[in-house]
Amino acid sequence: MTLPLIITVCALILIAYLFDITSRRTKVPTVIFLLLLGWSVKQLVEAFGLKMIDLAQLLPIFGTIGLILIVLEGGLDLEINKQKKSLIVHSVFAALIPLVVLSIVIGLSFHVLSDSNLMESFINAIPFCIISSAIAIPSVQHLTRANKELVTYESSMSDIIGVILFNFLIGNEVMGVTSFLHFGLQLVIILIISLVSSLGLAFLIKKIDHHVKLIPIMMMVVLIYAIAKIYHLPALLFILIFGIFLNNLDEFKNITFIRYLSPKLLDVEVHRFSRLVAEASFLIRTIFFILFGYTITTESLFNSSTLPYAIFMILFIFFVRFVQLKIARQNAFPLLFIAPRGLITIMLFLSIPLSKRITLVNESLVLQVIIMTILLMMVGLMAHRPDKLKKHI
Template identity: 50%
Template structure:
């Protein structure tokens, strides 16, 4: 049985790799193929009567580690300088505003038609309002440089804002002045931790001479994230800041303190670290979606009672997104289509406390929104030119 499982895992990962490298040609998001692959594996195992281990507890762990690595991978691709500050602020606002509008609108609908408390309805609505960087970033790989950078910033900020907003709503029974003060304290604390931890990890990365040094750093990053999570700190901010620092330390070389990092030598180590992070992120992301597909039930995908809600939510996602992109004078094509729901949506949905779950926001609705938003992205990108600087996507136009 062990040999068979090992062979199966190797084959599944190789198929995931094929999906990844062919997605630029087929325009089919690899997440859809991975979900289908996982579902087919389950059907085959049932048909042959194979006894599979209990895999449900593994899903949140894989998802959280995948989220960490994906945000880190995205941050390691982003250049940071004064000229890009307006671009970054704009991507932050475009990540935040649609999320807030959709969350409160959907919460009002859940509260009205589900006859539930608005706060609980809001906690259930937030997962549907967050763009999944796990799907958006790989899918933007063949867009123009500026659009790809925008998608990376926007989806990473969306993940961070979504997690912070979700935790704030679900972990506080009552929201008042004291709650906001506590939240401000948490933000200041995570910024302080991020500053110290980033400098320490960057120093280790640049000075450890042992032939194994990248894996321990990734393990420390994951450890810091989970310890911060115990104390309800927005740890994704640390992940983003750490990645941005590594990628942009050469921008700080005019400051005497940062010359100690030897920016030229440091960049070589960062490039190696980026490659390893990308490899790990691929394995974890592929494993997560295959496992999620394996755990899907046919009834959940085809549930007619939730399809109208899922369709309405998907339409609302892209209408709100179109309005916001127009307000900020960004091109609708191709940015409108890159708003998939996925890994972060699943993680937040699974994190809703039992006492705050509402029947209306079902797993079937979640799955259908993920599939529908990915299909919209797929068909939208199919009609988008793939050359790196196609008309209407030059930096001065797109930002």
């Protein structure tokens, strides 16, 4: 059984790699193929009567590691300088405002349509309001540099702000001044941890001369994240800050300690680390979505009782996005369609305590929203023609 399993896993990952390579030409998001691949494997397993462990139990593990790597990869791509100031500010508001508006409207809708209280309704609404950087960023590689940067910044900020808001609501049964003071203290603590850890890890990257050092650094990053999560700190903020810090060492070269790190020499190691993170992110993301596809059932996908709610949410999501783009004076096409839900939606849904879940929000609703937003993104990307191509038509 060992060798067939090894062959199967290797074959699936290689097939996923082929999907990733061809997605630039087909403009079909790789995640569509991965979900179909996972679902197809399940059909074969059931057809041959093979016994398998409950793979759904692995989703939170690969999802958490995937989220860390995706945010870290995004941070390692972000540049912080005067030229990017307006883009960063715009991205923060582009992520924050739709998130708040969608959370309020969808949360109130859940409250009206179910017997849940307001807090439970908002907690269940947030997973549907976050753009998945795990899907958005890899899907826009063929767009213009400006659009790619905007999607990278916006989706990364959406992940971070969404997770922080979700954890804030989960950790506070009653809202009050104390809750916000405690939250502010948590932010200060994680900022201090992020600063100290980023400097320490950068120092280790420079000083360790052993031929194996980047994997241990990555394990330290995951370890710091896990410990911070145990103490209910917004740990993803550390991941983002660490990535941004490494990618922008030249911007801090006037600081004495940073000069000691020799930013120009360290850039070589940071480049190697970025490549490793990108490779690991591809692997974990691939496994996660294949596993998720494996857990999909035909009944949950075509559940008619949740379909109207899914359609309502999607219509409102894209309405808010359209208004946001118009206010920001951005071209609505193709950015309007780049609002997929995915890994982060699944992870937050699985993180909702059973005592706080509402009957209206189930696996069918989550699956339908994810699939339809991805399909709409695919249609938008396939219909998009770059300006250069338009000139020749």
